[in-house]
Amino acid sequence: MKTGITVMDAMTQKPIVLSPLDSIKYCSEEMEKHHVSTIIVEENKKALGVISEQDIVRNILAKGLDPYKMKLEDVMEKEIITIKPEADIFEALVKMRDLNIRHLPVINDGNLIGLLTLKDILKIEPQLFELMVEKFELREEQQKPINRISPQEGICQLCGEYAEKLNRVDSSMMCDACKKAA
Numbered sequence: 001m002k003t004g005i006t007v008m009d010a011m012t013q014k015p016i017v018l019s020p021l022d023s024i025k026y027c028s029e030e031m032e033k034h035h036v037s038t039i040i041v042e043e044n045k046k047a048l049g050v051i052s053e054q055d056i057v058r059n060i061l062a063k064g065l066d067p068y069k070m071k072l073e074d075v076m077e078k079e080i081i082t083i084k085p086e087a088d089i090f091e092a093l094v095k096m097r098d099l100n101i102r103h104l105p106v107i108n109d110g111n112l113i114g115l116l117t118l119k120d121i122l123k124i125e126p127q128l129f130e131l132m133v134e135k136f137e138l139r140e141e142q143q144k145p146i147n148r149i150s151p152q153e154g155i156c157q158l159c160g161e162y163a164e165k166l167n168r169v170d171s172s173m174m175c176d177a178c179k180k181a182a
Contacts, residue, residue: 003125007092007116008085010124011106015115017042020049020073024060027051027072038103038115041076045111049076050103082107085114089121090160096121158182 016030017040027039031053041049051072059075060067083092083104092104096118106114152166156175163175169182 002088003090005089005124006085007083007087007089007104007106008114010089010120011085011114011116012120013114015040015105015112017112018072019043020071020076022072024056024067024070024072024075028053028056028067038117039072040105040112040115041072042112047080047082047105047107047112049073049078050080050105051076052103080105083116084108089116089125092116093118093121094157 015038016034016036018027018030020041020043022041031037031039037053039051040047041051049072055075055077056067059065060070081095081099081101081104083095083106085106085108096102096104102118104116105112106116152173153162153164154166154173155161156163156166156178157172158174158178161175166173166175167179168174169179174182
């Protein structure tokens with residue numbers, strides 16, 4: 001399903017970037033200062049890594065490591081998943097959903113030109129939110145008032161079309177036609 005809105009249209013054009021030699025302490029100060037949860041680590045316009053608030057909490061603080069002594073290069077995610085600026089935001093959202101990530105560095109001719117976040121997409125196309133819902137972890141799900149009897153409507157994950165009734169096939173939600181073809 002194409003929305004007609006490109007990644008370039010929705011992305012943050014000036015993401016916060018730091019050097020791999022910057023400290024985790026400085027990184028967290030920059031996150032707070034700019035109200036962001038993700039920072040790109042780069043050198044010479046080349047993205048080398050990404051670090052998020054979750055990375056700091058789960059990979060440093062929860063493990064008892066000292067953020068004052070660590071550099072970004074020590075803990076940044078080096079396997080960066082990126083997207084091109086001409087891609088449709090639906091494609092970006094599917095990628096984010098499938099890989100369980102909330103941000104995609106935007107790369108053009110090998111250079112970092114922006115950052116697309118889940119918030120960027122949902123501000124522009126809030127109806128795409130349902131694509132992400134199934135990946136969210138719900139604590140105490142059995143106690144939530146979720147209607148489990150009526151069929152779920154939404155966007156088929158196979159063909160990308162809206163359907164009044166979706167069927168769960170393995171870990172995907174599909175319309176009747178795609179379910180029959182699968």
